[in-house]
Amino acid sequence: MIYEYQKKDFEFSKKLIGETNGIKQFRVEFNSFVTTPYDEANKVVGFLFVPPQVKSRKPLIFLHGMGNRNFSPLSWFPQEFARNGIISYLLILPYHFERTPRGFESGKKYLIDDMDDSIEDFRHAVIDIRTSMDFLEKEGFSDEKFSIMGFSFGGMIGTIAMGVDNRINEGVFVVTGGNYRYITWKSFATRLIRKKYETESNFGLYGCTEKKCVEIHKNFYEYIENLKKPMDLDKVPYTKGCFLFDPLTFAHFIKGRKVVLYNAVFDEVIPRKAANELWQEMGKPERHWLFADHVTIILYRKQILNRALKLFINSV
Secondary structure, three states: OOOOOOOOOHHHOOEEEEEOOOOEEEEEEEOOOOOOOOOOEEEEEEEEEEOOOOOOOOEEEEOOOOOOHHHHHHHHHHHHHHHOOOOEEEOOOOOOHHHHOOOOOOOOOHHHHOOHHHHHHHHHHHHHHHHHHHHHHHHOOOOEEEEEEEEOOOHHHHHHHHHHHHEEEEEEEEEEOOOOHHHHOOOHHHHHHHHHHOOOOOOOOOOOOOOHHHHHHHHHHHHHHOOOOHHHHHHHOOOOHHHHHOOOHHHHHOOEEEEEEEEEEEOOOOOOHHHHHHHHHHHOOOOEEEEOOHHHHHHHHHHHHHHHHHHHHOOO
Protein backbone atom coordinates (compact mmCIF):
# COMPACT_ATOMS: atom_id res chain seq x y z
CA MET A 1 0.00 0.00 0.00
CA ILE A 2 1.55 3.28 -1.09
CA TYR A 3 1.04 4.97 2.30
CA GLU A 4 2.74 2.14 4.21
CA TYR A 5 6.29 2.48 5.50
CA GLN A 6 8.71 0.39 7.47
CA LYS A 7 8.81 1.42 11.10
CA LYS A 8 12.32 1.83 12.44
CA ASP A 9 14.27 3.80 14.99
CA PHE A 10 15.37 7.20 13.79
CA GLU A 11 17.32 10.11 15.14
CA PHE A 12 15.65 13.45 15.77
CA SER A 13 16.36 16.79 17.37
CA LYS A 14 13.99 18.47 19.80
CA LYS A 15 15.01 22.00 20.72
CA LEU A 16 13.21 24.20 23.25
CA ILE A 17 12.54 27.52 21.50
CA GLY A 18 10.18 29.20 23.94
CA GLU A 19 7.98 28.93 27.03
CA THR A 20 4.85 30.95 27.76
CA ASN A 21 2.59 30.43 30.77
CA GLY A 22 4.18 27.07 31.36
CA ILE A 23 3.63 25.87 27.76
CA LYS A 24 6.89 24.68 26.29
CA GLN A 25 7.39 25.05 22.55
CA PHE A 26 9.89 22.79 20.82
CA ARG A 27 11.20 22.68 17.29
CA VAL A 28 11.41 19.08 16.08
CA GLU A 29 13.47 17.91 13.11
CA PHE A 30 14.26 14.53 11.62
CA ASN A 31 14.98 13.06 8.20
CA SER A 32 11.88 12.19 6.23
CA PHE A 33 11.39 8.54 5.36
CA VAL A 34 10.67 9.79 1.82
CA THR A 35 13.75 10.97 -0.05
CA THR A 36 13.39 13.53 -2.83
CA PRO A 37 15.85 15.52 -4.98
CA TYR A 38 15.12 18.55 -2.75
CA ASP A 39 17.10 18.90 0.47
CA GLU A 40 14.58 21.32 1.96
CA ALA A 41 11.73 18.82 1.66
CA ASN A 42 13.76 15.92 3.02
CA LYS A 43 13.87 17.38 6.53
CA VAL A 44 10.66 16.97 8.55
CA VAL A 45 9.97 20.08 10.62
CA GLY A 46 7.34 20.27 13.34
CA PHE A 47 6.51 22.52 16.28
CA LEU A 48 5.53 20.78 19.49
CA PHE A 49 3.51 22.54 22.20
CA VAL A 50 3.55 20.80 25.60
CA PRO A 51 1.25 22.12 28.35
CA PRO A 52 2.25 21.99 32.03
CA GLN A 53 -0.82 19.88 32.80
CA VAL A 54 -1.96 17.34 30.21
CA LYS A 55 -5.70 16.61 29.98
CA SER A 56 -5.53 14.10 27.13
CA ARG A 57 -3.16 11.30 26.18
CA LYS A 58 -4.11 11.82 22.54
CA PRO A 59 -1.77 14.41 21.03
CA LEU A 60 -3.20 16.61 18.29
CA ILE A 61 -1.62 16.59 14.84
CA PHE A 62 -2.38 19.98 13.27
CA LEU A 63 -2.11 20.53 9.51
CA HIS A 64 -2.06 23.92 7.81
CA GLY A 65 -3.43 24.76 4.36
CA MET A 66 -1.68 25.29 1.03
CA GLY A 67 0.12 28.51 0.21
CA ASN A 68 2.34 30.94 2.09
CA ARG A 69 -0.05 33.13 4.10
CA ASN A 70 -1.84 30.84 6.53
CA PHE A 71 0.90 29.76 8.93
CA SER A 72 0.62 32.66 11.36
CA PRO A 73 -3.20 32.74 11.77
CA LEU A 74 -3.50 28.96 11.92
CA SER A 75 -0.63 28.46 14.39
CA TRP A 76 -2.97 30.05 16.94
CA PHE A 77 -4.86 26.76 17.14
CA PRO A 78 -2.12 24.41 18.41
CA GLN A 79 -1.08 27.04 20.92
CA GLU A 80 -4.65 27.34 22.20
CA PHE A 81 -5.04 23.58 22.35
CA ALA A 82 -1.90 23.42 24.48
CA ARG A 83 -3.27 26.16 26.71
CA ASN A 84 -6.24 23.88 27.29
CA GLY A 85 -4.15 20.85 28.17
CA ILE A 86 -3.67 19.10 24.81
CA ILE A 87 -0.21 18.24 23.50
CA SER A 88 -0.17 19.72 19.99
CA TYR A 89 2.15 19.15 17.06
CA LEU A 90 2.09 21.51 14.08
CA LEU A 91 3.66 19.76 11.10
CA ILE A 92 5.13 21.77 8.26
CA LEU A 93 3.92 19.83 5.24
CA PRO A 94 6.43 18.97 2.48
CA TYR A 95 7.06 21.77 -0.03
CA HIS A 96 5.58 24.42 2.29
CA PHE A 97 7.19 27.37 4.10
CA GLU A 98 10.75 26.49 5.12
CA ARG A 99 10.44 23.09 3.41
CA THR A 100 9.93 24.79 0.03
CA PRO A 101 12.72 24.07 -2.48
CA ARG A 102 14.39 26.96 -4.27
CA GLY A 103 12.50 28.00 -7.35
CA PHE A 104 9.12 26.94 -5.98
CA GLU A 105 6.38 28.82 -4.18
CA SER A 106 5.11 27.43 -0.92
CA GLY A 107 2.70 24.57 -1.62
CA LYS A 108 2.58 25.02 -5.38
CA LYS A 109 4.47 21.80 -6.13
CA TYR A 110 1.22 19.98 -5.37
CA LEU A 111 -0.27 21.66 -8.44
CA ILE A 112 2.34 20.41 -10.91
CA ASP A 113 0.80 18.32 -13.70
CA ASP A 114 2.84 15.17 -13.31
CA MET A 115 0.87 12.19 -12.00
CA ASP A 116 3.82 10.23 -10.62
CA ASP A 117 5.10 13.34 -8.85
CA SER A 118 1.70 14.05 -7.36
CA ILE A 119 1.26 10.52 -6.04
CA GLU A 120 4.68 10.68 -4.41
CA ASP A 121 4.08 14.17 -2.98
CA PHE A 122 0.85 13.13 -1.27
CA ARG A 123 2.53 9.97 -0.04
CA HIS A 124 5.36 12.12 1.31
CA ALA A 125 2.96 14.23 3.38
CA VAL A 126 1.11 11.23 4.81
CA ILE A 127 4.31 9.36 5.69
CA ASP A 128 5.62 12.48 7.45
CA ILE A 129 2.42 12.55 9.54
CA ARG A 130 2.71 8.88 10.45
CA THR A 131 6.38 9.11 11.39
CA SER A 132 5.66 12.26 13.41
CA MET A 133 3.18 10.16 15.36
CA ASP A 134 5.96 7.59 15.88
CA PHE A 135 8.14 10.38 17.27
CA LEU A 136 5.41 11.44 19.73
CA GLU A 137 5.01 7.83 20.87
CA LYS A 138 8.77 7.47 21.23
CA GLU A 139 8.86 10.57 23.44
CA GLY A 140 6.12 9.16 25.68
CA PHE A 141 3.45 11.69 24.73
CA SER A 142 0.94 9.16 23.41
CA ASP A 143 -0.58 5.78 24.19
CA GLU A 144 -0.93 5.06 20.46
CA LYS A 145 -4.01 7.29 20.12
CA PHE A 146 -4.11 10.63 18.30
CA SER A 147 -6.43 13.38 17.13
CA ILE A 148 -6.00 15.34 13.92
CA MET A 149 -7.13 18.72 12.64
CA GLY A 150 -6.63 20.19 9.19
CA PHE A 151 -7.62 23.29 7.28
CA SER A 152 -8.30 23.17 3.54
CA PHE A 153 -5.44 21.22 1.90
CA GLY A 154 -4.41 20.12 5.39
CA GLY A 155 -7.87 18.63 5.81
CA MET A 156 -7.45 16.68 2.60
CA ILE A 157 -4.10 15.28 3.72
CA GLY A 158 -5.54 14.66 7.18
CA THR A 159 -8.45 12.66 5.75
CA ILE A 160 -6.03 10.39 3.89
CA ALA A 161 -3.85 9.97 6.99
CA MET A 162 -6.84 9.16 9.18
CA GLY A 163 -8.08 6.70 6.58
CA VAL A 164 -4.85 4.69 6.52
CA ASP A 165 -3.80 4.95 10.18
CA ASN A 166 -6.14 3.64 12.87
CA ARG A 167 -4.19 5.39 15.60
CA ILE A 168 -6.10 8.57 14.74
CA ASN A 169 -9.35 8.44 16.71
CA GLU A 170 -10.92 11.86 16.07
CA GLY A 171 -10.70 14.52 13.42
CA VAL A 172 -11.81 18.08 12.78
CA PHE A 173 -11.59 19.21 9.16
CA VAL A 174 -12.27 22.80 8.12
CA VAL A 175 -13.10 24.03 4.59
CA THR A 176 -12.07 20.83 2.90
CA GLY A 177 -13.60 18.38 0.43
CA GLY A 178 -13.08 15.45 -1.90
CA ASN A 179 -13.50 14.38 -5.53
CA TYR A 180 -10.99 16.10 -7.81
CA ARG A 181 -13.53 16.20 -10.60
CA TYR A 182 -15.05 19.19 -8.81
CA ILE A 183 -11.98 20.60 -7.08
CA THR A 184 -9.93 20.68 -10.28
CA TRP A 185 -12.58 22.14 -12.57
CA LYS A 186 -14.71 24.32 -10.30
CA SER A 187 -12.32 25.74 -7.70
CA PHE A 188 -10.85 29.23 -7.86
CA ALA A 189 -7.60 27.82 -6.43
CA THR A 190 -6.95 25.48 -9.37
CA ARG A 191 -7.58 27.95 -12.19
CA LEU A 192 -3.88 28.08 -13.11
CA ILE A 193 -3.52 24.33 -13.51
CA ARG A 194 -6.70 24.28 -15.62
CA LYS A 195 -5.09 26.86 -17.89
CA LYS A 196 -1.96 24.75 -18.11
CA TYR A 197 -4.02 21.69 -19.05
CA GLU A 198 -5.58 23.67 -21.89
CA THR A 199 -2.29 24.92 -23.31
CA GLU A 200 0.66 22.64 -22.60
CA SER A 201 -0.28 19.59 -20.58
CA ASN A 202 0.90 16.12 -21.46
CA PHE A 203 -2.54 14.47 -21.48
CA GLY A 204 -1.08 10.99 -21.57
CA LEU A 205 0.93 11.63 -18.40
CA TYR A 206 -1.45 13.58 -16.23
CA GLY A 207 -3.55 16.29 -17.72
CA CYS A 208 -7.19 16.29 -18.58
CA THR A 209 -9.88 18.28 -20.20
CA GLU A 210 -13.03 18.64 -18.13
CA LYS A 211 -14.83 16.29 -20.50
CA LYS A 212 -12.10 13.68 -20.12
CA CYS A 213 -12.14 14.10 -16.34
CA VAL A 214 -15.89 13.42 -16.20
CA GLU A 215 -15.35 10.29 -18.28
CA ILE A 216 -12.53 9.10 -16.02
CA HIS A 217 -14.66 9.54 -12.92
CA LYS A 218 -17.58 7.45 -14.19
CA ASN A 219 -16.34 4.43 -12.27
CA PHE A 220 -14.87 6.37 -9.32
CA TYR A 221 -17.69 5.45 -6.92
CA GLU A 222 -17.50 1.79 -7.93
CA TYR A 223 -13.75 1.90 -7.29
CA ILE A 224 -14.32 3.36 -3.80
CA GLU A 225 -16.96 0.75 -3.03
CA ASN A 226 -14.53 -2.04 -3.91
CA LEU A 227 -11.97 -0.77 -1.41
CA LYS A 228 -12.74 -2.69 1.77
CA LYS A 229 -9.54 -1.71 3.55
CA PRO A 230 -6.58 0.61 2.81
CA MET A 231 -4.38 -2.29 1.72
CA ASP A 232 -6.75 -2.79 -1.23
CA LEU A 233 -5.32 0.36 -2.86
CA ASP A 234 -2.70 -1.81 -4.54
CA LYS A 235 -5.17 -4.48 -5.61
CA VAL A 236 -8.30 -2.77 -6.96
CA PRO A 237 -7.88 -1.47 -10.53
CA TYR A 238 -8.29 2.30 -10.95
CA THR A 239 -8.77 4.45 -14.01
CA LYS A 240 -6.41 7.28 -13.10
CA GLY A 241 -3.66 7.82 -10.55
CA CYS A 242 -5.47 10.76 -8.96
CA PHE A 243 -7.82 8.22 -7.35
CA LEU A 244 -4.88 7.24 -5.12
CA PHE A 245 -4.69 10.65 -3.45
CA ASP A 246 -8.27 11.87 -3.59
CA PRO A 247 -9.64 12.30 -0.02
CA LEU A 248 -12.93 10.81 -1.19
CA THR A 249 -11.15 7.48 -1.72
CA PHE A 250 -10.29 7.31 1.99
CA ALA A 251 -13.32 8.89 3.62
CA HIS A 252 -15.30 5.70 4.15
CA PHE A 253 -12.38 4.13 6.03
CA ILE A 254 -13.04 6.52 8.93
CA LYS A 255 -16.76 5.83 9.31
CA GLY A 256 -17.45 5.12 12.96
CA ARG A 257 -14.68 7.37 14.22
CA LYS A 258 -15.63 10.80 15.53
CA VAL A 259 -15.36 13.56 12.94
CA VAL A 260 -16.57 17.18 12.89
CA LEU A 261 -16.61 19.17 9.65
CA TYR A 262 -16.80 22.92 9.10
CA ASN A 263 -17.66 24.32 5.69
CA ALA A 264 -18.05 27.90 4.43
CA VAL A 265 -21.25 29.02 2.70
CA PHE A 266 -19.30 31.21 0.25
CA ASP A 267 -16.24 28.98 -0.21
CA GLU A 268 -14.61 29.85 -3.53
CA VAL A 269 -11.93 27.16 -3.18
CA ILE A 270 -13.83 24.02 -2.14
CA PRO A 271 -16.95 23.59 -4.31
CA ARG A 272 -20.10 22.65 -2.43
CA LYS A 273 -20.33 19.32 -4.27
CA ALA A 274 -16.82 18.45 -3.13
CA ALA A 275 -17.71 19.30 0.47
CA ASN A 276 -20.97 17.37 0.33
CA GLU A 277 -19.47 14.23 -1.19
CA LEU A 278 -16.74 14.05 1.43
CA TRP A 279 -19.32 14.44 4.21
CA GLN A 280 -21.53 11.74 2.71
CA GLU A 281 -18.66 9.29 2.22
CA MET A 282 -17.56 9.84 5.82
CA GLY A 283 -20.98 8.64 6.92
CA LYS A 284 -22.57 12.09 7.35
CA PRO A 285 -20.79 13.11 10.57
CA GLU A 286 -21.53 16.31 12.48
CA ARG A 287 -21.15 19.29 10.16
CA HIS A 288 -21.49 23.07 10.50
CA TRP A 289 -21.96 25.60 7.71
CA LEU A 290 -20.51 29.00 8.59
CA PHE A 291 -21.40 32.32 6.99
CA ALA A 292 -17.94 32.91 5.53
CA ASP A 293 -15.68 32.26 2.57
CA HIS A 294 -12.54 30.11 2.45
CA VAL A 295 -10.38 32.74 4.17
CA THR A 296 -12.78 34.56 6.48
CA ILE A 297 -13.79 31.32 8.20
CA ILE A 298 -10.83 32.07 10.47
CA LEU A 299 -13.09 34.71 12.09
CA TYR A 300 -14.95 31.78 13.66
CA ARG A 301 -11.80 30.35 15.17
CA LYS A 302 -13.03 30.46 18.78
CA GLN A 303 -16.23 28.62 17.86
CA ILE A 304 -14.25 25.99 15.96
CA LEU A 305 -11.71 25.71 18.79
CA ASN A 306 -14.35 25.22 21.49
CA ARG A 307 -16.10 22.43 19.58
CA ALA A 308 -12.77 20.76 18.84
CA LEU A 309 -11.79 20.88 22.52
CA LYS A 310 -14.92 18.98 23.50
CA LEU A 311 -14.19 16.37 20.86
CA PHE A 312 -10.52 15.94 21.59
CA ILE A 313 -10.75 15.96 25.41
CA ASN A 314 -14.13 14.31 26.00
CA SER A 315 -14.75 12.60 22.61
CA VAL A 316 -18.21 14.19 22.30
